[in-house]
Amino acid sequence: MKQFFISILSLSLLASCGGSKEYATITPTVPVIPNTPATSTYWQQHVDYTMDIDMDVNNYQYKGKQTLVYTNNSPDVLNKVFYHLYFNAFQPGSEMDVRSRTIADPDGRVKDRISKLGPDEIGYIKVNSLKQNGTALTYDTVGTVLEVNLDKPIQPGESVTFDMVYDAQVPVQIRRTGRNNNEGVALSMSQWYPKLAEYDYEGWHTDPYIGREFHGVWGNFDVTLHIDKNYVVGGTGYLQNPNEIGYGYETSTVNRPTGDKLTWHFVAPNVHDFTWAADPEYNHDTMQVPNGPLLHFLYKKTMAKDKLDNWKKLQKKAVELMQFYSANVGQYPYKQYSVIQGGDGGMEYAMCTLILGEGTFDGLFGVTAHEMAHTWFQFLLATNELTNYWMDEGFTEYFGELAGSQILNTSFEEATQRVYKVYFSYAKSGTEQPQTTHADRFNFNRSSSIAAYYKGYVFLNQLAYVIGEANQKETIKQYFKDWSFKHPTRTDFIRVAEKVSGLELDWYLNDWTRTTNTIDYGVKVINGDNIILERIGLMPMPIDLTVTYTDGTTEDFYIPLQMMRGEKPTSATIAADWAWAYPVYTLKANKAVKSVQIDPKNMMADINRENNKM
Protein backbone atom coordinates (compact mmCIF):
# COMPACT_ATOMS: atom_id res chain seq x y z
CA MET A 1 0.00 0.00 0.00
CA LYS A 2 2.82 2.34 0.82
CA GLN A 3 4.17 2.10 -2.69
CA PHE A 4 0.73 2.77 -4.10
CA PHE A 5 0.46 6.09 -2.29
CA ILE A 6 3.94 7.10 -3.34
CA SER A 7 3.12 6.48 -6.98
CA ILE A 8 -0.13 8.45 -6.77
CA LEU A 9 1.80 11.30 -5.16
CA SER A 10 4.47 11.35 -7.81
CA LEU A 11 1.82 11.31 -10.52
CA SER A 12 0.19 14.41 -9.09
CA LEU A 13 3.59 16.04 -8.73
CA LEU A 14 4.29 15.32 -12.37
CA ALA A 15 0.95 16.84 -13.30
CA SER A 16 1.76 19.97 -11.38
CA CYS A 17 5.09 20.25 -13.19
CA GLY A 18 3.25 20.65 -16.48
CA GLY A 19 3.57 24.44 -16.45
CA SER A 20 -0.01 25.35 -15.67
CA LYS A 21 0.08 28.40 -13.40
CA GLU A 22 -2.88 27.52 -11.20
CA TYR A 23 -0.98 24.54 -9.78
CA ALA A 24 2.09 26.58 -8.97
CA THR A 25 0.93 28.01 -5.64
CA ILE A 26 1.80 25.89 -2.61
CA THR A 27 -0.92 26.04 -0.02
CA PRO A 28 0.25 26.67 3.55
CA THR A 29 -1.51 23.52 4.82
CA VAL A 30 1.09 21.21 3.22
CA PRO A 31 2.71 19.24 6.07
CA VAL A 32 6.37 19.82 6.84
CA ILE A 33 8.58 17.28 5.07
CA PRO A 34 10.28 15.22 7.80
CA ASN A 35 14.04 15.48 7.93
CA THR A 36 14.64 11.73 7.58
CA PRO A 37 16.26 9.75 4.77
CA ALA A 38 14.03 8.58 1.90
CA THR A 39 13.42 4.89 1.24
CA SER A 40 17.10 3.99 1.18
CA THR A 41 16.84 1.33 3.89
CA TYR A 42 16.80 -2.10 2.28
CA TRP A 43 14.99 -4.90 4.09
CA GLN A 44 14.04 -8.46 3.24
CA GLN A 45 11.83 -11.08 4.84
CA HIS A 46 13.30 -14.21 6.39
CA VAL A 47 12.21 -17.88 6.53
CA ASP A 48 13.43 -20.85 8.54
CA TYR A 49 11.87 -24.06 7.23
CA THR A 50 11.99 -27.39 9.01
CA MET A 51 10.42 -30.09 6.87
CA ASP A 52 9.80 -33.78 7.26
CA ILE A 53 8.85 -35.63 4.08
CA ASP A 54 7.73 -39.23 3.81
CA MET A 55 7.87 -40.35 0.18
CA ASP A 56 6.13 -43.42 -1.23
CA VAL A 57 7.97 -44.30 -4.44
CA ASN A 58 5.24 -46.72 -5.52
CA ASN A 59 2.43 -44.21 -5.94
CA TYR A 60 4.57 -41.03 -5.97
CA GLN A 61 2.67 -39.53 -3.10
CA TYR A 62 4.25 -37.97 -0.03
CA LYS A 63 3.22 -36.66 3.32
CA GLY A 64 4.76 -33.44 4.51
CA LYS A 65 5.08 -31.70 7.84
CA GLN A 66 6.43 -28.20 7.70
CA THR A 67 7.35 -25.81 10.46
CA LEU A 68 8.07 -22.36 9.12
CA VAL A 69 9.38 -19.56 11.30
CA TYR A 70 8.65 -16.39 9.37
CA THR A 71 10.23 -13.10 10.33
CA ASN A 72 8.59 -9.91 9.14
CA ASN A 73 11.49 -7.52 8.57
CA SER A 74 9.26 -5.14 6.62
CA PRO A 75 8.03 -1.87 8.10
CA ASP A 76 4.46 -3.08 7.45
CA VAL A 77 1.85 -5.00 9.44
CA LEU A 78 0.92 -8.16 7.52
CA ASN A 79 -2.72 -9.20 7.68
CA LYS A 80 -2.42 -12.20 5.36
CA VAL A 81 0.22 -14.55 4.08
CA PHE A 82 0.34 -16.63 0.91
CA TYR A 83 2.03 -19.87 -0.07
CA HIS A 84 2.77 -21.16 -3.56
CA LEU A 85 1.49 -24.68 -4.27
CA TYR A 86 3.27 -25.12 -7.58
CA PHE A 87 2.33 -28.77 -8.10
CA ASN A 88 -1.33 -27.74 -8.53
CA ALA A 89 -0.34 -26.31 -11.93
CA PHE A 90 -0.12 -29.85 -13.26
CA GLN A 91 -3.86 -30.44 -13.38
CA PRO A 92 -6.21 -30.27 -16.38
CA GLY A 93 -7.78 -26.82 -16.60
CA SER A 94 -5.06 -25.09 -14.56
CA GLU A 95 -3.81 -21.68 -15.72
CA MET A 96 -0.60 -23.34 -16.91
CA ASP A 97 -2.57 -25.89 -18.90
CA VAL A 98 -4.94 -23.36 -20.48
CA ARG A 99 -2.18 -20.87 -21.25
CA SER A 100 -0.18 -23.60 -22.96
CA ARG A 101 -3.20 -24.56 -25.06
CA THR A 102 -4.06 -20.98 -26.03
CA ILE A 103 -0.67 -19.30 -26.66
CA ALA A 104 0.27 -19.22 -30.34
CA ASP A 105 3.64 -20.91 -29.86
CA PRO A 106 3.37 -23.32 -26.92
CA ASP A 107 6.43 -24.94 -25.38
CA GLY A 108 6.78 -28.20 -27.31
CA ARG A 109 7.41 -30.01 -24.01
CA VAL A 110 4.10 -28.86 -22.52
CA LYS A 111 1.54 -28.35 -25.32
CA ASP A 112 -1.70 -30.07 -24.24
CA ARG A 113 0.00 -32.69 -22.06
CA ILE A 114 -1.38 -31.32 -18.78
CA SER A 115 -4.96 -31.61 -20.07
CA LYS A 116 -4.43 -35.35 -20.55
CA LEU A 117 -3.15 -36.20 -17.07
CA GLY A 118 -5.23 -38.72 -15.16
CA PRO A 119 -6.01 -38.51 -11.43
CA ASP A 120 -2.98 -40.62 -10.52
CA GLU A 121 -0.71 -38.60 -12.86
CA ILE A 122 -1.55 -35.04 -11.86
CA GLY A 123 0.36 -33.05 -9.28
CA TYR A 124 -1.18 -31.64 -6.15
CA ILE A 125 -0.47 -30.30 -2.71
CA LYS A 126 -3.41 -30.61 -0.31
CA VAL A 127 -3.02 -28.69 2.90
CA ASN A 128 -4.64 -30.57 5.77
CA SER A 129 -3.98 -28.14 8.56
CA LEU A 130 -2.17 -24.89 9.22
CA LYS A 131 -1.51 -23.19 12.54
CA GLN A 132 -0.10 -19.82 13.50
CA ASN A 133 1.72 -20.00 16.85
CA GLY A 134 -0.40 -23.05 17.69
CA THR A 135 -3.78 -21.60 16.65
CA ALA A 136 -5.60 -23.23 13.71
CA LEU A 137 -6.04 -20.97 10.68
CA THR A 138 -8.50 -20.87 7.81
CA TYR A 139 -7.23 -20.77 4.26
CA ASP A 140 -8.33 -21.14 0.64
CA THR A 141 -6.53 -23.01 -2.10
CA VAL A 142 -6.87 -20.90 -5.25
CA GLY A 143 -5.10 -22.66 -8.11
CA THR A 144 -1.41 -22.62 -7.26
CA VAL A 145 -1.78 -20.18 -4.37
CA LEU A 146 -2.82 -20.77 -0.77
CA GLU A 147 -4.47 -17.67 0.70
CA VAL A 148 -4.12 -17.70 4.47
CA ASN A 149 -6.22 -15.72 6.94
CA LEU A 150 -4.06 -14.97 9.96
CA ASP A 151 -5.14 -15.35 13.54
CA LYS A 152 -3.25 -12.18 14.45
CA PRO A 153 -1.54 -9.69 12.15
CA ILE A 154 2.24 -10.00 11.99
CA GLN A 155 3.89 -6.88 13.32
CA PRO A 156 7.07 -5.35 11.91
CA GLY A 157 10.03 -7.20 13.43
CA GLU A 158 7.86 -10.09 14.67
CA SER A 159 8.58 -13.79 14.08
CA VAL A 160 5.68 -16.25 13.89
CA THR A 161 5.61 -20.02 13.54
CA PHE A 162 3.43 -21.73 10.96
CA ASP A 163 2.88 -25.46 11.33
CA MET A 164 1.49 -27.19 8.30
CA VAL A 165 0.54 -30.77 7.48
CA TYR A 166 -0.09 -31.67 3.85
CA ASP A 167 -0.43 -34.51 1.34
CA ALA A 168 1.05 -34.28 -2.12
CA GLN A 169 1.41 -36.15 -5.37
CA VAL A 170 4.30 -35.78 -7.79
CA PRO A 171 3.03 -35.15 -11.33
CA VAL A 172 4.25 -37.07 -14.34
CA GLN A 173 7.00 -34.75 -15.54
CA ILE A 174 5.68 -32.05 -17.84
CA ARG A 175 8.31 -29.37 -17.28
CA ARG A 176 11.22 -29.11 -14.86
CA THR A 177 9.64 -31.05 -12.04
CA GLY A 178 7.92 -34.40 -11.76
CA ARG A 179 8.39 -38.12 -12.10
CA ASN A 180 9.47 -40.61 -14.73
CA ASN A 181 10.55 -38.26 -17.51
CA ASN A 182 11.88 -39.20 -20.93
CA GLU A 183 15.33 -39.95 -19.56
CA GLY A 184 13.84 -42.22 -16.93
CA VAL A 185 14.73 -40.17 -13.85
CA ALA A 186 12.33 -41.24 -11.11
CA LEU A 187 11.96 -38.00 -9.13
CA SER A 188 12.95 -34.46 -10.14
CA MET A 189 11.65 -32.46 -7.22
CA SER A 190 11.68 -28.71 -7.77
CA GLN A 191 9.01 -26.31 -6.50
CA TRP A 192 7.60 -29.27 -4.61
CA TYR A 193 6.81 -27.90 -1.15
CA PRO A 194 4.38 -25.24 0.10
CA LYS A 195 6.60 -22.21 -0.40
CA LEU A 196 5.87 -18.91 1.27
CA ALA A 197 5.36 -16.08 -1.22
CA GLU A 198 7.77 -13.15 -1.10
CA TYR A 199 6.77 -9.80 0.33
CA ASP A 200 9.12 -6.98 -0.57
CA TYR A 201 9.15 -3.24 -1.23
CA GLU A 202 6.60 -3.86 -4.01
CA GLY A 203 4.26 -5.79 -1.67
CA TRP A 204 3.14 -9.41 -2.05
CA HIS A 205 4.27 -11.48 -5.02
CA THR A 206 1.58 -14.14 -5.23
CA ASP A 207 1.92 -14.75 -8.96
CA PRO A 208 0.10 -17.90 -10.04
CA TYR A 209 2.40 -20.48 -11.58
CA ILE A 210 1.85 -20.47 -15.33
CA GLY A 211 4.99 -22.42 -16.03
CA ARG A 212 7.56 -19.72 -15.94
CA GLU A 213 9.35 -17.76 -13.22
CA PHE A 214 10.04 -17.53 -9.49
CA HIS A 215 10.75 -15.15 -6.61
CA GLY A 216 11.50 -16.62 -3.18
CA VAL A 217 12.21 -15.64 0.41
CA TRP A 218 15.77 -15.90 1.74
CA GLY A 219 16.35 -18.21 4.67
CA ASN A 220 17.47 -21.55 6.05
CA PHE A 221 16.19 -25.04 5.29
CA ASP A 222 16.34 -28.18 7.42
CA VAL A 223 14.88 -31.05 5.40
CA THR A 224 14.42 -34.66 6.49
CA LEU A 225 13.45 -37.06 3.75
CA HIS A 226 12.30 -40.63 4.27
CA ILE A 227 12.55 -42.55 1.00
CA ASP A 228 13.02 -46.10 -0.30
CA LYS A 229 16.48 -47.30 0.72
CA ASN A 230 17.53 -47.96 -2.90
CA TYR A 231 17.11 -44.35 -4.02
CA VAL A 232 20.13 -42.05 -4.34
CA VAL A 233 19.35 -38.41 -3.59
CA GLY A 234 21.08 -35.20 -4.66
CA GLY A 235 20.04 -31.61 -4.21
CA THR A 236 20.30 -28.33 -2.41
CA GLY A 237 21.49 -29.03 1.13
CA TYR A 238 24.46 -30.47 2.97
CA LEU A 239 23.82 -34.06 4.00
CA GLN A 240 24.05 -34.28 7.80
CA ASN A 241 24.19 -38.06 8.18
CA PRO A 242 26.44 -39.23 5.31
CA ASN A 243 27.62 -42.37 7.06
CA GLU A 244 24.05 -43.58 7.55
CA ILE A 245 23.53 -43.16 3.82
CA GLY A 246 26.65 -44.02 1.85
CA TYR A 247 26.09 -43.83 -1.94
CA GLY A 248 29.27 -41.81 -2.32
CA TYR A 249 28.46 -39.32 0.46
CA GLU A 250 30.19 -41.26 3.24
CA THR A 251 33.16 -39.83 5.10
CA SER A 252 34.02 -43.10 6.88
CA THR A 253 32.46 -46.55 7.30
CA VAL A 254 28.82 -46.69 6.23
CA ASN A 255 26.45 -47.85 8.94
CA ARG A 256 22.91 -47.96 7.55
CA PRO A 257 19.98 -48.41 9.88
CA THR A 258 17.72 -51.35 9.02
CA GLY A 259 14.32 -50.84 7.39
CA ASP A 260 12.80 -50.26 3.96
CA LYS A 261 13.51 -46.55 3.96
CA LEU A 262 16.55 -44.41 4.56
CA THR A 263 16.30 -41.05 6.29
CA TRP A 264 18.25 -38.30 4.57
CA HIS A 265 18.82 -35.18 6.62
CA PHE A 266 19.84 -32.01 4.76
CA VAL A 267 20.64 -28.51 5.94
CA ALA A 268 20.88 -25.55 3.57
CA PRO A 269 21.81 -22.12 4.96
CA ASN A 270 21.11 -18.79 3.21
CA VAL A 271 19.16 -19.94 0.17
CA HIS A 272 15.75 -19.08 -1.22
CA ASP A 273 14.74 -22.49 -2.50
CA PHE A 274 15.29 -26.19 -1.89
CA THR A 275 15.37 -28.78 -4.70
CA TRP A 276 16.22 -32.45 -4.85
CA ALA A 277 16.17 -35.41 -7.22
CA ALA A 278 16.23 -39.14 -6.55
CA ASP A 279 16.70 -42.27 -8.59
CA PRO A 280 17.69 -45.84 -7.78
CA GLU A 281 20.08 -45.84 -10.75
CA TYR A 282 22.14 -42.72 -10.07
CA ASN A 283 25.92 -42.83 -10.25
CA HIS A 284 27.38 -40.34 -7.81
CA ASP A 285 30.83 -38.85 -8.47
CA THR A 286 32.49 -35.96 -6.70
CA MET A 287 35.29 -33.60 -7.66
CA GLN A 288 36.91 -30.96 -5.48
CA VAL A 289 37.34 -27.43 -6.80
CA PRO A 290 40.68 -26.13 -5.41
CA ASN A 291 39.81 -23.44 -2.81
CA GLY A 292 36.17 -23.96 -3.74
CA PRO A 293 33.23 -26.28 -3.24
CA LEU A 294 32.96 -30.04 -3.66
CA LEU A 295 31.14 -30.75 -6.93
CA HIS A 296 28.69 -33.64 -7.01
CA PHE A 297 27.54 -35.33 -10.21
CA LEU A 298 24.47 -37.56 -10.20
CA TYR A 299 23.51 -39.27 -13.45
CA LYS A 300 21.93 -42.52 -14.53
CA LYS A 301 24.37 -45.40 -14.72
CA THR A 302 22.09 -47.08 -17.27
CA MET A 303 22.95 -44.57 -20.05
CA ALA A 304 24.87 -45.66 -23.16
CA LYS A 305 28.66 -45.75 -22.78
CA ASP A 306 29.33 -42.61 -24.84
CA LYS A 307 26.83 -40.67 -22.69
CA LEU A 308 28.49 -41.92 -19.52
CA ASP A 309 31.84 -40.80 -20.95
CA ASN A 310 30.38 -37.31 -21.47
CA TRP A 311 29.51 -37.15 -17.77
CA LYS A 312 33.07 -38.12 -16.84
CA LYS A 313 34.54 -35.57 -19.25
CA LEU A 314 32.20 -32.88 -17.90
CA GLN A 315 33.59 -33.06 -14.38
CA LYS A 316 36.94 -31.32 -14.92
CA LYS A 317 35.23 -28.72 -17.11
CA ALA A 318 32.72 -28.05 -14.35
CA VAL A 319 35.63 -27.31 -12.01
CA GLU A 320 36.91 -24.75 -14.55
CA LEU A 321 33.45 -23.20 -14.83
CA MET A 322 33.19 -22.82 -11.07
CA GLN A 323 36.64 -21.19 -11.00
CA PHE A 324 35.75 -18.84 -13.86
CA TYR A 325 32.56 -17.55 -12.24
CA SER A 326 34.18 -17.24 -8.82
CA ALA A 327 37.02 -15.18 -10.33
CA ASN A 328 34.90 -12.99 -12.62
CA VAL A 329 31.71 -12.43 -10.62
CA GLY A 330 32.38 -13.34 -6.97
CA GLN A 331 33.56 -16.22 -4.81
CA TYR A 332 31.08 -19.13 -4.67
CA PRO A 333 29.99 -19.09 -1.02
CA TYR A 334 28.65 -22.61 -0.36
CA LYS A 335 30.52 -25.86 0.35
CA GLN A 336 28.96 -27.88 -2.45
CA TYR A 337 27.36 -27.67 -5.88
CA SER A 338 25.59 -30.56 -7.61
CA VAL A 339 25.07 -31.22 -11.30
CA ILE A 340 22.12 -33.61 -11.45
CA GLN A 341 20.50 -35.37 -14.37
CA GLY A 342 16.92 -34.20 -13.95
CA GLY A 343 15.88 -35.37 -17.39
CA ASP A 344 14.19 -32.22 -18.74
CA GLY A 345 15.95 -29.17 -20.18
CA GLY A 346 18.05 -27.35 -17.64
CA MET A 347 16.98 -25.34 -14.64
CA GLU A 348 18.86 -23.50 -11.96
CA TYR A 349 18.34 -24.15 -8.27
CA ALA A 350 20.08 -23.36 -5.02
CA MET A 351 23.47 -25.15 -4.84
CA CYS A 352 22.49 -27.38 -7.76
CA THR A 353 21.06 -27.70 -11.23
CA LEU A 354 18.81 -30.29 -12.86
CA ILE A 355 19.74 -30.86 -16.50
CA LEU A 356 19.14 -33.13 -19.46
CA GLY A 357 21.68 -35.91 -19.34
CA GLU A 358 21.74 -37.67 -22.68
CA GLY A 359 22.76 -35.02 -25.21
CA THR A 360 26.10 -34.44 -26.89
CA PHE A 361 29.11 -33.38 -24.85
CA ASP A 362 28.79 -29.81 -26.14
CA GLY A 363 25.15 -29.79 -25.12
CA LEU A 364 25.92 -31.16 -21.68
CA PHE A 365 28.73 -28.65 -21.19
CA GLY A 366 26.66 -25.74 -22.53
CA VAL A 367 23.69 -26.38 -20.27
CA THR A 368 25.98 -26.87 -17.26
CA ALA A 369 27.81 -23.61 -18.06
CA HIS A 370 24.50 -21.76 -18.27
CA GLU A 371 22.83 -23.26 -15.22
CA MET A 372 25.90 -22.95 -13.03
CA ALA A 373 26.17 -19.26 -13.95
CA HIS A 374 22.63 -18.89 -12.62
CA THR A 375 24.04 -19.59 -9.16
CA TRP A 376 25.25 -15.99 -9.32
CA PHE A 377 22.46 -14.50 -11.40
CA GLN A 378 19.41 -15.71 -9.53
CA PHE A 379 20.54 -17.82 -6.59
CA LEU A 380 22.92 -15.22 -5.11
CA LEU A 381 21.77 -12.05 -6.87
CA ALA A 382 18.11 -12.97 -6.47
CA THR A 383 16.28 -10.64 -8.84
CA ASN A 384 12.53 -11.06 -9.20
CA GLU A 385 12.36 -13.25 -12.29
CA LEU A 386 8.71 -12.51 -12.91
CA THR A 387 9.31 -8.84 -13.55
CA ASN A 388 12.98 -8.86 -14.55
CA TYR A 389 13.46 -12.22 -16.22
CA TRP A 390 16.12 -10.62 -18.47
CA MET A 391 18.40 -9.87 -15.53
CA ASP A 392 19.00 -13.48 -14.58
CA GLU A 393 18.66 -15.06 -18.04
CA GLY A 394 20.51 -12.38 -19.99
CA PHE A 395 23.39 -12.05 -17.53
CA THR A 396 23.61 -15.83 -17.20
CA GLU A 397 23.66 -16.33 -20.94
CA TYR A 398 26.41 -13.71 -21.25
CA PHE A 399 28.60 -15.23 -18.53
CA GLY A 400 27.90 -18.77 -19.68
CA GLU A 401 29.13 -17.82 -23.15
CA LEU A 402 32.13 -15.93 -21.74
CA ALA A 403 33.17 -18.89 -19.57
CA GLY A 404 32.41 -21.50 -22.24
CA SER A 405 34.37 -19.71 -24.95
CA GLN A 406 37.40 -19.44 -22.68
CA ILE A 407 37.26 -23.06 -21.51
CA LEU A 408 36.49 -24.60 -24.92
CA ASN A 409 38.61 -22.06 -26.83
CA THR A 410 35.83 -20.79 -29.08
CA SER A 411 35.14 -17.22 -30.23
CA PHE A 412 33.13 -15.12 -27.79
CA GLU A 413 32.87 -12.31 -30.36
CA GLU A 414 31.31 -14.58 -32.98
CA ALA A 415 28.84 -16.00 -30.47
CA THR A 416 27.98 -12.47 -29.37
CA GLN A 417 27.29 -11.32 -32.92
CA ARG A 418 24.91 -14.25 -33.35
CA VAL A 419 23.06 -13.05 -30.25
CA TYR A 420 22.87 -9.50 -31.67
CA LYS A 421 21.43 -10.86 -34.91
CA VAL A 422 18.58 -12.59 -33.09
CA TYR A 423 17.83 -9.36 -31.21
CA PHE A 424 17.89 -7.34 -34.47
CA SER A 425 15.37 -9.59 -36.17
CA TYR A 426 13.14 -9.47 -33.07
CA ALA A 427 13.38 -5.66 -32.89
CA LYS A 428 12.29 -5.42 -36.52
CA SER A 429 9.60 -8.11 -36.27
CA GLY A 430 6.82 -5.91 -34.91
CA THR A 431 6.24 -8.39 -32.05
CA GLU A 432 8.72 -6.93 -29.56
CA GLN A 433 7.47 -6.15 -26.05
CA PRO A 434 9.54 -4.30 -23.42
CA GLN A 435 11.91 -6.43 -21.38
CA THR A 436 10.17 -5.38 -18.20
CA THR A 437 6.94 -7.02 -19.33
CA HIS A 438 5.82 -9.54 -16.72
CA ALA A 439 7.25 -12.93 -17.74
CA ASP A 440 3.77 -14.45 -18.13
CA ARG A 441 2.43 -11.57 -20.19
CA PHE A 442 4.37 -11.90 -23.43
CA ASN A 443 2.30 -12.55 -26.52
CA PHE A 444 4.60 -15.32 -27.65
CA ASN A 445 6.96 -17.67 -25.85
CA ARG A 446 9.52 -16.70 -28.44
CA SER A 447 9.18 -13.02 -27.51
CA SER A 448 9.78 -13.66 -23.85
CA SER A 449 12.84 -15.78 -24.60
CA ILE A 450 14.44 -13.25 -26.91
CA ALA A 451 13.66 -10.34 -24.58
CA ALA A 452 15.23 -12.19 -21.67
CA TYR A 453 18.10 -14.28 -23.02
CA TYR A 454 19.19 -12.31 -26.09
CA LYS A 455 18.26 -8.72 -25.31
CA GLY A 456 19.48 -9.24 -21.74
CA TYR A 457 22.82 -10.49 -23.06
CA VAL A 458 23.12 -7.50 -25.39
CA PHE A 459 22.33 -5.15 -22.48
CA LEU A 460 25.37 -6.38 -20.57
CA ASN A 461 27.72 -6.64 -23.54
CA GLN A 462 26.71 -3.20 -24.79
CA LEU A 463 27.24 -1.75 -21.31
CA ALA A 464 30.97 -2.34 -21.92
CA TYR A 465 30.63 -0.07 -24.97
CA VAL A 466 28.80 2.59 -22.97
CA ILE A 467 31.03 2.75 -19.87
CA GLY A 468 34.20 0.97 -21.05
CA GLU A 469 35.21 -2.67 -20.69
CA ALA A 470 37.11 -2.28 -17.41
CA ASN A 471 34.18 -0.44 -15.83
CA GLN A 472 31.75 -3.10 -16.99
CA LYS A 473 33.87 -5.85 -15.40
CA GLU A 474 34.19 -3.84 -12.19
CA THR A 475 30.44 -3.18 -12.15
CA ILE A 476 29.71 -6.92 -12.12
CA LYS A 477 32.06 -7.55 -9.22
CA GLN A 478 30.75 -4.60 -7.24
CA TYR A 479 27.15 -5.67 -7.96
CA PHE A 480 27.97 -9.06 -6.44
CA LYS A 481 29.63 -7.45 -3.38
CA ASP A 482 26.73 -5.09 -2.76
CA TRP A 483 23.78 -7.33 -3.62
CA SER A 484 24.52 -11.04 -3.16
CA PHE A 485 22.08 -12.76 -0.76
CA LYS A 486 19.57 -10.00 -1.51
CA HIS A 487 16.92 -9.07 -4.09
CA PRO A 488 18.51 -6.44 -6.33
CA THR A 489 16.37 -4.57 -8.84
CA ARG A 490 17.33 -3.24 -12.25
CA THR A 491 17.80 0.18 -10.68
CA ASP A 492 20.17 -1.28 -8.09
CA PHE A 493 22.25 -2.74 -10.89
CA ILE A 494 22.45 0.45 -12.91
CA ARG A 495 23.25 2.48 -9.78
CA VAL A 496 26.29 0.24 -9.24
CA ALA A 497 27.32 0.87 -12.85
CA GLU A 498 26.83 4.60 -12.33
CA LYS A 499 28.94 4.64 -9.19
CA VAL A 500 31.72 2.56 -10.74
CA SER A 501 31.84 4.60 -13.96
CA GLY A 502 30.91 8.03 -12.64
CA LEU A 503 28.46 8.34 -15.54
CA GLU A 504 24.72 8.89 -15.65
CA LEU A 505 23.01 5.78 -17.02
CA ASP A 506 19.29 5.94 -16.19
CA TRP A 507 18.58 6.63 -19.87
CA TYR A 508 20.31 3.36 -20.79
CA LEU A 509 18.25 1.33 -18.35
CA ASN A 510 14.98 3.02 -19.25
CA ASP A 511 15.18 3.04 -23.02
CA TRP A 512 16.60 -0.46 -23.25
CA THR A 513 14.44 -2.28 -20.73
CA ARG A 514 11.18 -0.35 -20.46
CA THR A 515 10.60 0.55 -24.09
CA THR A 516 11.09 -1.01 -27.50
CA ASN A 517 13.02 2.04 -28.75
CA THR A 518 15.85 1.06 -31.04
CA ILE A 519 19.32 2.37 -31.77
CA ASP A 520 20.13 3.57 -35.26
CA TYR A 521 22.90 6.02 -35.98
CA GLY A 522 24.20 6.69 -39.48
CA VAL A 523 26.81 8.60 -41.48
CA LYS A 524 24.96 11.20 -43.55
CA VAL A 525 27.61 13.21 -45.38
CA ILE A 526 31.38 13.44 -45.70
CA ASN A 527 32.52 16.76 -47.09
CA GLY A 528 36.27 17.45 -47.01
CA ASP A 529 37.14 17.44 -43.31
CA ASN A 530 33.50 17.60 -42.20
CA ILE A 531 31.55 14.54 -41.16
CA ILE A 532 27.81 14.74 -40.59
CA LEU A 533 26.24 11.96 -38.52
CA GLU A 534 22.56 11.42 -37.88
CA ARG A 535 20.48 9.84 -35.16
CA ILE A 536 17.62 7.90 -36.73
CA GLY A 537 16.47 5.66 -33.85
CA LEU A 538 14.93 7.03 -30.66
CA MET A 539 17.43 5.47 -28.25
CA PRO A 540 20.44 7.62 -27.39
CA MET A 541 24.01 6.35 -27.47
CA PRO A 542 27.53 7.75 -27.25
CA ILE A 543 29.45 7.17 -30.48
CA ASP A 544 32.78 5.46 -31.17
CA LEU A 545 33.96 6.54 -34.60
CA THR A 546 36.98 5.57 -36.68
CA VAL A 547 37.95 8.06 -39.35
CA THR A 548 40.27 7.18 -42.25
CA TYR A 549 41.89 10.21 -43.89
CA THR A 550 42.72 10.56 -47.56
CA ASP A 551 46.42 10.27 -46.65
CA GLY A 552 45.74 6.74 -45.37
CA THR A 553 46.08 7.47 -41.65
CA THR A 554 43.25 6.76 -39.19
CA GLU A 555 41.97 8.45 -36.06
CA ASP A 556 39.52 7.20 -33.44
CA PHE A 557 36.98 9.67 -32.08
CA TYR A 558 34.64 9.39 -29.15
CA ILE A 559 31.47 11.51 -29.18
CA PRO A 560 30.08 11.64 -25.63
CA LEU A 561 26.34 11.53 -25.11
CA GLN A 562 25.60 14.76 -23.31
CA MET A 563 23.09 13.28 -20.85
CA MET A 564 25.78 10.92 -19.51
CA ARG A 565 27.63 13.96 -18.07
CA GLY A 566 31.03 12.50 -18.76
CA GLU A 567 33.12 10.16 -20.87
CA LYS A 568 34.16 6.54 -20.63
CA PRO A 569 37.92 5.93 -20.31
CA THR A 570 39.23 6.03 -23.88
CA SER A 571 42.38 6.64 -25.89
CA ALA A 572 40.28 8.13 -28.72
CA THR A 573 40.08 11.84 -29.48
CA ILE A 574 37.18 13.16 -27.42
CA ALA A 575 34.86 15.29 -29.56
CA ALA A 576 32.16 17.70 -28.38
CA ASP A 577 29.05 16.21 -26.69
CA TRP A 578 26.08 15.13 -28.76
CA ALA A 579 22.83 16.18 -27.10
CA TRP A 580 20.17 13.56 -27.86
CA ALA A 581 17.42 15.82 -29.25
CA TYR A 582 19.59 17.01 -32.12
CA PRO A 583 19.07 14.62 -35.04
CA VAL A 584 22.35 15.56 -36.73
CA TYR A 585 25.87 16.15 -35.48
CA THR A 586 28.82 17.66 -37.31
CA LEU A 587 32.35 16.57 -36.53
CA LYS A 588 35.17 18.64 -37.91
CA ALA A 589 38.16 16.36 -38.42
CA ASN A 590 41.76 17.48 -38.82
CA LYS A 591 42.31 16.51 -42.43
CA ALA A 592 40.39 15.51 -45.54
CA VAL A 593 38.30 12.43 -44.75
CA LYS A 594 38.16 9.39 -46.97
CA SER A 595 35.85 7.12 -44.97
CA VAL A 596 34.10 6.80 -41.64
CA GLN A 597 32.99 3.87 -39.51
CA ILE A 598 30.63 4.11 -36.53
CA ASP A 599 31.26 1.54 -33.78
CA PRO A 600 34.00 -0.49 -35.52
CA LYS A 601 33.83 -3.23 -32.84
CA ASN A 602 30.09 -3.80 -33.45
CA MET A 603 29.26 -3.54 -29.76
CA MET A 604 26.37 -1.12 -30.19
CA ALA A 605 23.08 -2.83 -31.02
CA ASP A 606 22.44 -0.57 -34.01
CA ILE A 607 19.55 -2.16 -35.87
CA ASN A 608 20.79 -0.84 -39.22
CA ARG A 609 24.53 -1.24 -39.52
CA GLU A 610 24.44 -0.58 -43.28
CA ASN A 611 24.47 3.18 -42.72
CA ASN A 612 27.24 3.05 -40.10
CA LYS A 613 29.97 3.51 -42.68
CA MET A 614 30.63 5.72 -45.65
Ligand SMILES: [Zn+2]
Ligand atom coordinates in the same frame (compact mmCIF):
# COMPACT_ATOMS: atom_id res chain seq x y z
ZN1 LIG B 1 18.67 -19.74 -17.68
